[in-house]
Amino acid sequence: MRFAKEELKEYPVSEVCKVLGVSKSNYYKERKRTEKEEKEEEKAVVQSFAENHGRYGRIRIRKELQRKGIEISEYRISNILRKNGLKAKCGRRRKWRKEKKDAPQYLEENLIKKKFEVVQPNYLWCSDITELRCHGTKVYVCGIIDVATRRIVGWSIAKTQTQKLVQDAFRMAVGRNPKRPENAVYHSDRGCQYTAKKTKELVESHGFRKSMSRPGKPNDNQPIESFWRTLECEMDDIRSLRFEEAARTIVNFIEMYYNADRLHSGINYMSPNDFFSL
Structure with a gap:
């Protein structure tokens, strides 16, 4: 008809x-x-x-x-x-965050080499830091994504990008996911927050092998880079917010929307939490 x-x-x-x-x-x-x-x-x-x-x-x-x-x-x-004059928000190309290289450095080889076809939850975590702007200051977010389920398993937010930012996100991730396979991999870029001695010791103390991207190769860390594109597209409206409110908005997006509801093309259009529960 x-x-x-x-x-x-x-x-x-x-x-x-x-x-x-x-x-x-x-x-x-x-x-x-x-x-x-x-x-x-x-x-x-x-x-x-x-x-x-x-x-x-x-x-x-x-x-x-x-x-x-x-x-x-x-x-x-x-x-x-x-x-109805409706147009979906679309991701844009990320501005690559320049890695800070401060001595001493504890560099690791790239163990994954863009092999992101992982099926075991919590076997491969990818981490990175992104920079956003809110009213009067910058907002730094460290995130950790579980590649198999696309869940954001750990995050931290601060006004400065320090070792603590990275370490707090990692502690959240291991605290929320006590059951992990042996020889799990924690992948990141070569920024000074990740090459720091305390970060290396923290990661290895929980049984993870440390892996790092090649210098200047953001696609070596593609899963978390993809998440940042999604987040940054959504967070344009935090520019008018003060830091505390901006942080709450980011947390709500991660926990209540991205992990819980957003359909992800890489996991058969399921939400990360639903896919993890299978």
């Missing part, structure tokens, strides 16, 4: 009914039902877009609606979004 409505609307109803092999009464009944369905579909798409604060495009909206038993094409979703 949607085809008939869109493609045959220039033709008389009697001719359309003849082509479709239906009576006029059934045609109008079906057309009314189709219009109702279209309104319900439009409402569902707009609602999904709003509930995810403009973060979902046509692919994720379709996946979310499928989980609710609503089948609708990406093409139809695109048309609805366009009709």
Whole structure:
């Protein structure tokens, strides 16, 4: 009926009914039902877009609606979004954070070499620091992502990027995940926070092997870099917030949205928490 409505609307109803092999009464009944369905579909798409604060495009909206038993094409979703003037937020290329190289350095080889096809939870963690801006100051966030489940297992937030920032995030991660496989890997760049002696000792004391990216190669740490693109796209609105409120906004995004609800393409469009629970 949607085809008939869109493609045959220039033709008389009697001719359309003849082509479709239906009576006029059934045609109008079906057309009314189709219009109702279209309104319900439009409402569902707009609602999904709003509930995810403009973060979902046509692919994720379709996946979310499928989980609710609503089948609708990406093409139809695109048309609805366009009709309502809705455009999803999109990630942008990250500005590469220059690594600070202070002596002494405890450098490690790259153990993973971009091999991110990991299936065992907590076997490979990737960590990095990103810089955001809020009212009157900078915000530094250290995050640790579990590559197998895409969960952010540890994080810390501060006004300065110190060893403590990295170490606090790591302590959170190991505290939340006491069960870990042997020979687990903790990967990072070569910034001074990661090459520090105390950081090395902390990581190794929990049974992790330390791995580091090649100098100036952010793609060696792709899983956490991908997360930062998502986070930074979402955090434009914290520029007007003071540090404490900005920090709460970031924590809420990580814990209540990204880990708990956001559908991730790398784990079959499930949320990290749901995938971890399988």
